[in-house]
């Protein structure tokens with residue numbers, strides 16, 4: 061007997077990660093409804109799906125009631141500004157989508173009897189005092205600092221998700237995503253990967269914030285999406301870190317970008333943003349044990365793919381300005397269920 065394709069709703073589906081997740085779900089045979097208000101996303105990320113009968117795009121702000129007139133099996137809540145520059149410029153929409161958007165997405169999952177997966181973040185650990193970070197570490201977050209709008213919204217989102225699990229018996233999952241990079245990031249979203257690559261490719265100085273001794277651990281997007289898909293298929297309800305444990309300082313990262321691109325650009329120091337975490341590295345013991353997952357793409361491979369992608373963006377003049385596509389028509393494609 062043929063089984064019906066599952067239907068997934070992906071909030072933030074026109075963003076960097078949401079669009080890659082959408083591609084993976086479609087490849088797994090799902091029907092996908094991407095819901096996005098395009099505040100930091102772009103329909104260019106989902107343009108290739110315009111003729112896919114299993115794909116629908118709804119332009120909508122999920123901080124308001126979400127209406128989906130179909131049966132739904134999974135809700136993946138990815139909507140939220142994610143770059144520090146974006147959430148510092150959009151503090152209230154960030155708080156709202158983490159709080160109200162999560163509530164509405166959970167409500168949608170409950171009404172449809174769907175499973176729910178929250179895109180949470182390593183920022184829940186704040187400026188960590190435990191290194192590397194394990195899921196049972198409660199974090200060191202400044203609630204009233206500029207980053208608090210993102211960190212606390214995500215911590216609230218985790219609390220709300222666990223409450224729906226415990227009180228309503230909803231099948232929920234929480235992924236804590238560590239710095240992920242790859243094609244479809246906006247060249248000018250301010251995150252360090254597009255920033256340094258864009259600067260290197262245009263021979264302008266790489267802007268290191270502070271002395272560059274702070275560390276990050278960069279995960280290639282296909283690895284992250286694989287971990288998230290596995291988590292969605294598991295019956296594990298506590299948070300799971302997904303990220304690549306290969307840690308480097310931001311100074312080392314700048315030097316790698318200079319080496320790989322062969323740029324003539326130099327390094328320039330700028331002030332360190334307030335509450336910028338000094339270290340970050342995922343402990344992925346839980347993901348290995350529960351999901352049988354670990355990253356497969358090396359830094360060298362992933363970064364070369366990403367450099368080529370951004371080279372193409374520069375040639376085409378796609379610099380990734382925010383809200384560039386608000387004029388796009390609302391529905392890219394639709395399917396009937």
Ligand code: NAD
Pocket residue numbers: 071072073074075076077078095096097098099100101102120121122123137138139140141142143157161179180181182236237238239240241
């Ligand atoms: P992104 O900015 O590319 O994508 C976010 C998407 O959400 C955008 O398309 C945006 O338009 C949409 N959105 C924002 N507010 C919305 C709202 N109110 N209603 C509907 N759509 C809305 O960022 P990303 O890197 O793809 O991040 C996706 C998710 O993953 C976010 O929840 C982010 O917090 C989380 N995350 C990402 C990383 C990373 O390294 N990329 C790390 C940790 C967590």
Ligand code: UDP
Pocket residue numbers: 143144145239250251252253255256267268269270274276310332333336337
């Ligand atoms: N950073 C930098 N130069 C830039 C952008 C970022 O030195 O042009 C630093 C930033 O201060 C942080 C790290 O790179 O220490 C990673 O920043 P990103 O914005 O990518 O994300 P975060 O990990 O802070 O959320």
